[in-house]
Amino acid sequence: xxxxxxxxxxxxxxxxxxxxxxxxxxxxxxxxxxxxxxxxxxxxxxxxxxxxxxxxxxxxxxxxxxxxxxxxxxxxxxxxxxxxxxxxxxxxxxxxxxxxxxxxxxxxxxxxxxxxxxxxxxxxxxxxxxxxxxxxxxxxxxxxxxxxxxxxxxxxxxxxxxxxxxxxxxxxxxxxxxxxxxxxxxxxxxxxxxxxxxxxxxxxxxxxxxxxxxxxxxxxxxxxxxxxxxxxxxxxxxxxxxxxxxxxxxxxxxxxxxxxxxxxxxxxxxxxxxxxxxxxxxxxxxxxxxxxxxxxxxxxxxxxxxxxxxxxxxxxxxxxxxxxxxxxxxxxxxxxxxxxxxxxxxxxxxxxxxxxxxxxxxxxxxxxxxxxxxxxxxxxxxxxxxxxxxxxxxxxxxxxxxxxxxxxxxxxxxxxxxxxxxxxxxxxxxxxxxxxxxxxxxxxxxxxxxxxxxxxxxxxxxxxxxxxxxxxxxxxxxxxxxxxxxxxxxxxxxxxxxxxxxxxxxxxxxxxxxxxxxxxxxxxxxxxxxxxxxxxxxxxxxxxxxxxxxxxxxxxxxxxxxxxxxxxxxxxxxxxxxxxxxxxxxxxxxxxxxxxxxxxxxxxxxxxxxxxxxxxxxxxxxxxxxxxxxxxxxxxxxxxxxxxxxxxxxxxxxxxxxxxxxxxxxxxxxxxxxxxxxxxxxxxxxxxxxxxxxxxxxxxxxxxxxxxxxx
Numbered sequence: 001x002x003x004x005x006x007x008x009x010x011x012x013x014x015x016x017x018x019x020x021x022x023x024x025x026x027x028x029x030x031x032x033x034x035x036x037x038x039x040x041x042x043x044x045x046x047x048x049x050x051x052x053x054x055x056x057x058x059x060x061x062x063x064x065x066x067x068x069x070x071x072x073x074x075x076x077x078x079x080x081x082x083x084x085x086x087x088x089x090x091x092x093x094x095x096x097x098x099x100x101x102x103x104x105x106x107x108x109x110x111x112x113x114x115x116x117x118x119x120x121x122x123x124x125x126x127x128x129x130x131x132x133x134x135x136x137x138x139x140x141x142x143x144x145x146x147x148x149x150x151x152x153x154x155x156x157x158x159x160x161x162x163x164x165x166x167x168x169x170x171x172x173x174x175x176x177x178x179x180x181x182x183x184x185x186x187x188x189x190x191x192x193x194x195x196x197x198x199x200x201x202x203x204x205x206x207x208x209x210x211x212x213x214x215x216x217x218x219x220x221x222x223x224x225x226x227x228x229x230x231x232x233x234x235x236x237x238x239x240x241x242x243x244x245x246x247x248x249x250x251x252x253x254x255x256x257x258x259x260x261x262x263x264x265x266x267x268x269x270x271x272x273x274x275x276x277x278x279x280x281x282x283x284x285x286x287x288x289x290x291x292x293x294x295x296x297x298x299x300x301x302x303x304x305x306x307x308x309x310x311x312x313x314x315x316x317x318x319x320x321x322x323x324x325x326x327x328x329x330x331x332x333x334x335x336x337x338x339x340x341x342x343x344x345x346x347x348x349x350x351x352x353x354x355x356x357x358x359x360x361x362x363x364x365x366x367x368x369x370x371x372x373x374x375x376x377x378x379x380x381x382x383x384x385x386x387x388x389x390x391x392x393x394x395x396x397x398x399x400x401x402x403x404x405x406x407x408x409x410x411x412x413x414x415x416x417x418x419x420x421x422x423x424x425x426x427x428x429x430x431x432x433x434x435x436x437x438x439x440x441x442x443x444x445x446x447x448x449x450x451x452x453x454x455x456x457x458x459x460x461x462x463x464x465x466x467x468x469x470x471x472x473x474x475x476x477x478x479x480x481x482x483x484x485x486x487x488x489x490x491x492x493x494x495x496x497x498x499x500x501x502x503x504x505x506x507x508x509x510x511x512x513x514x515x516x517x518x519x520x521x522x523x524x525x526x527x528x529x530x531x532x533x534x535x536x537x538x539x540x541x542x543x544x545x546x547x548x549x550x551x552x553x554x555x556x557x558x559x560x561x562x563x564x565x566x567x568x569x570x571x572x573x574x575x576x577x578x579x580x581x582x583x584x585x586x587x588x589x590x591x592x593x594x595x596x597x598x599x600x601x602x603x604x605x606x607x608x609x610x611x612x613x614x615x616x617x618x619x620x621x622x623x624x625x626x627x628x629x630x631x632x633x634x635x636x637x638x639x640x641x642x643x644x645x646x647x648x649x650x651x652x653x654x655x656x657x658x659x660x661x662x663x664x665x666x667x668x669x670x671x672x673x674x675x676x677x678x679x680x681x682x683x684x685x686x687x688x689x690x691x692x693x694x695x696x697x698x699x700x701x702x703x704x705x706x707x708x709x710x711x
Contacts, residue, residue, distance in 0.1 A: 274318050313467070
């Protein structure tokens with residue numbers, strides 16, 4: 001039977017294209033759909049999700065693919081599909097509305113609007129039949145549709161839409177607007193809140209479901225290093241260890257799933273997101289710098305190798321995600337969650353062989369009857385999710401082997417199983433590129449090169465940055481675009497696109513010392529300040545207001561969540577750039593942002609842990625480390641190795657090579673003009689507020705000087 005496409009046919013978003021042949025007459029977000037709603041006097045249903053969202057797929061199969069349900073939706077509504085990753089601005093507004101109405105939010109997000117786009121009702125997943133106190137989706141749609149056709153009920157709905165919109169606008173205008181100066185006690189408050197929710201046995205903060213939350217590690221590792229509080233460091237290090245041992249981590253192929261449904265990190269939702277893995281790679285690299293535990297180094301390498309293997313685009317840059325669902329086999333009728341990753345013990349033993357298979361099953365918790373104990377829907381019957389149930393040492397003792405022999409057998413089994421898994425039907429990949437998430441990955445790769453010295457990481461970071469500059473940036477207008485797919489760039493960038501990419505460019509400069517990255521970072525920052533900065537209260541709006549006049553309001557991200565808020569990253573970027581460019585105006589904007597968010601930092605510091613690391617920067621004397629030497633010379637590399645082995649987050653590192661590079665920096669900071677090699681040797685200068693200590697060419701002396709820098 002011929003399939004009929006709906007109005008999504010001209011879209012590039014993988015999520016929207018997944019719904020192209022639904023019987024629901026979906027429209028993309030835009031003026032054509034809004035005008036149709038006004039002309040036909042119909043309410044609007046906006047359904048928001050993303051391509052790797054498991055429950056989005058479930059609701060599509062149960063409801064949106066049902067012709068009877070679609071007929072009701074088409075009868076009563078103008079139906080709009082939105083990819084939240086392309087349009088976080090739309091998602092943010094209506095998520096706030098649904099959270100206010102219901103007390104919770106999530107995806108899929110289904111919200112009903114007036115033709116003027118004012119929210120009147122909403123929710124997340126609805127089942128096809130009444131279940132667990134939830135009404136059936138078809139009943140919800142029918143009832144709201146009938147109410148709209150009743151003049152009295154419609155009047156009530158219009159009034160509700162006005163009231164909800166008014167409340168949202170009051171919320172947007174009221175927060176934040178602070179006057180308090182940065183206070184170190186806010187750091188203590190965040191630490192106390194995290195310590196109060198810390199799961200000392202299993203790691204993490206709070207109960208199930210558990211998210212990795214790299215922003216917590218970003219704060220705890222800096223706070224613990226700054227204060228010397230070992231408990232703060234251990235909270236992060238223990239959590240990172242427990243996460244990497246759980247099923248949330250891909251024990252065969254590397255990379256983390258989005259979250260665990262249980263408190264022990266064992267049962268994940270299996271989608272893998274670029275933003276999670278980019279940030280977690282940095283967390284594990286920093287944990288390695290602090291602890292020198294080789295397991296942290298191993299995990300960071302495995303995360304990045306996964307990204308390079310499965311997410312890197314041929315021309316440069318990185319795709320967004322891999323799906324949670326996949327076909328159990330090529331002949332299967334439908335997809336199942338985690339099918340690509342789970343194992344039956346008989347299959348595993350057949351592939352690995354008896355001896356290596358026994359070791360592998362013991363080490364990774366594999367059982368005949370499956371190891372998923374909490375499985376109310378029976379999705380994982382007789383299946384095993386691999387997790388590090390026992391250590392390598394315990395495994396060696398159990399089978400009376402020495403450590404090296406056990407490791408070799410486990411490695412053989414892992415290689416065979418990975419190869420066998422690669423022949424399974426793969427999860428769908430969301431192959432769009434987002435500027436913001438690529439900025440996070442550039443940071444991860446640049447830091448990995450600095451800490452581990454692997455040249456392929458640097459080359460991939462450079463390639464990604466060049467791709468973004470060539471394809472997603474308009475230098476004439478200083479406009480960064482958010483999304484690239486299938487030869488098309490679309491959607492003017494949001495504040496996080498600018499902030500995350502600037503952060504990546506700063507980290508890339510500290511990896512390869514090409515001043516072009518600093519130039520672009522400054523150009524993007526000036527554009528970000530012009531378009532998004534709130535000159536009255538400080539901080540950055542998500543949108544610049546020029547792309548979509550239909551949005552009800554401009555909002556700011558008011559918390560660091562699975563991704564940090566744009567204002568948090570921008571504040572730290574501004575502090576770093578002020579040290580590179582000697583621009584007091586940038587530091588002033590950072591300080592005003594911290595001041596504006598003061599009420600939140602004081603009243604709910606745990607909600608902004610990343611911004612608190614910017615506060616640490618604002619409270620600390622800026623440090624500049626100048627290395628005068630040739631870029632690839634052995635004596636320069638020796639000094640850089642001492643520097644990069646240490647965890648020193650608050651620093652600006654400048655390579656003074658002479659020539660045009662030296663002129664670039666002396667044009668911004670004249671005091672650098674005299675910093676040259678002494679007696680022909682690479683020389684370091686440690687400076688604070690333009691006052692520099694005695695220069696040295698001795699790596700051991702340099703290392704001692706580094707110990708005195710503020711962490």
